[in-house]
Amino acid sequence: MTQKKIKLELKHITKKFGKNVILDDVNLKIYEGELFAILGPSGTGKSTLLKVIVGIEDPDSGSVIVDGKDITDLPPNKRNIAMVFQNYALYPNMNVFGNISFPLRLEGMKKSEIEKKVNDAAKLLGISEILRSSVNSISGGQKQRVALARALVRDPAMFLLDEPFSNLDARVRFTAREELKRLRDSLKSTFIYVTHDQRETSNITTRVGVLNNGTFQQIDSFNNLYETPKTKWVGDFIGNFPMGFMQKDKTHLIGFRPEWAVVGKGNMTAKLVTNEVSGNTNYWMCETKGGLMIVLVGNKLLKVGTTIHFRLKKYNLYENDKFVKQVKSK
Numbered sequence: 396m397t398q399k400k401i402k403l404e405l406k407h408i409t410k411k412f413g414k415n416v417i418l419d420d421v422n423l424k425i426y427e428g429e430l431f432a433i434l435g436p437s438g439t440g441k442s443t444l445l446k447v448i449v450g451i452e453d454p455d456s457g458s459v460i461v462d463g464k465d466i467t468d469l470p471p472n473k474r475n476i477a478m479v480f481q482n483y484a485l486y487p488n489m490n491v492f493g494n495i496s497f498p499l500r501l502e503g504m505k506k507s508e509i510e511k512k513v514n515d516a517a518k519l520l521g522i523s524e525i526l527r528s529s530v531n532s533i534s535g536g537q538k539q540r541v542a543l544a545r546a547l548v549r550d551p552a553m554f555l556l557d558e559p560f561s562n563l564d565a566r567v568r569f570t571a572r573e574e575l576k577r578l579r580d581s582l583k584s585t586f587i588y589v590t591h592d593q594r595e596t597s598n599i600t601t602r603v604g605v606l607n608n609g610t611f612q613q614i615d616s617f618n619n620l621y622e623t624p625k626t627k628w629v630g631d632f633i634g635n636f637p638m639g640f641m642q643k644d645k646t647h648l649i650g651f652r653p654e655w656a657v658v659g660k661g662n663m664t665a666k667l668v669t670n671e672v673s674g675n676t677n678y679w680m681c682e683t684k685g686g687l688m689i690v691l692v693g694n695k696l697l698k699v700g701t702t703i704h705f706r707l708k709k710y711n712l713y714e715n716d717k718f719v720k721q722v723k724s725k
């Protein structure tokens with residue numbers, strides 16, 4: 396078996412702004428070639444974490460290691476890590492070519508070499524036609540590609556993207572995600588991107604790190620985050636609807652996804668409060684022993700107040716808020 400190579404390692408990163416602890420002992424290993432998403436609510440320190448990696452913010456303690464080398468004290472321009480900012484940070488007084496070539500001109504690279512690099516990057520990102528356009532006249536999606544191309548021409552060891560899809564129209568977001576995955580596949584480089592929207596992580600990532608309260612609550616495949624959240628908080632946060640939880644005894648909870656409930660006979664009951672219609676599926680918001688929750692999925696509308704009997708074909712067991720095991724019934 397080949398050993399996976401660690402590209403980036405964060406060890407015990409702590410970052411405070413004044414008295415506010417934003418990052419609290421963050422540990423992370425990213426493997427070469429990963430497309431890794433950092434997911435968390437707004438204000439949890441996702442951007443700050445990227446800035447610590449790229450070197451714009453200094454951590455109060457801890458270390459940043461890339462390719463086995465401690466780079467914590469290196470300035471950003473010596474790190475060879477490219478960051479694409481949330482607002483793309485393009486230079487408005489330069490055209491697309493000027494923007495993409497900027498870091499190369501700064502390095503004093505030969506003109507012919509610059510031409511080649513910019514043309515190659517533009518081709519890869521499908522923006523060859525707009526190289527002479529003003530950046531003020533292009534769409535959000537094109538701006539994003541220009542920012543990516545500007546990062547690409549530097550041949551960085553790693554790409555950091557802060558909320559790369561948030562400024563795009565909802566309709567193009569989906570294809571932009573696929574394009575990012577394709578870009579990673581063709582460059583075979585390592586990408587880390589930040590998002591507060593889990594739909595932007597579910598189908599393209601190698602792994603997702605869920606950041607909250609200054610630290611990673613769980614680092615896992617999206618599927619595992621959904622199926623076996625390690626804490627109640629993660630179960631609440633991941634999924635179109637929060638995981639349903641019911642108390643078993645003082646220290647134990649059971650947690651389940653709506654589609655794990657089988658309606659009909661069963662020793663559990665719930666009283667319908669609302670039909671949540673989503674496409675051709677109905678989610679039934681119910682009052683249960685565990686409180687108000689989306690328990691069940693069906694394809695019909697039920698009358699409010701109906702008592703529903705159900706059983707669980709599987710559930711997760713939690714002890715003192717920590718995942719213990721998944722239990723499946725016949």
Ligand SMILES: Nc1ncnc2c1ncn2[C@@H]1O[C@H](COP(=O)(O)OP(=O)(O)O)[C@@H](O)[C@H]1O
Binds near residue numbers: 412417436440443444
């Ligand atoms: N330079 C700064 N000075 C003071 N507070 C900051 C600074 N940058 C970020 N913060 C605060 O740190 C917290 C995390 O910010 P940020 O990393 O931007 O969160 P996220 O990207 O997850 O939304 C926020 O409360 C923000 O107000």
Ligand SMILES: [Mg+2]
Binds near residue numbers: 441442443557
């Ligand atoms: Mg942010």
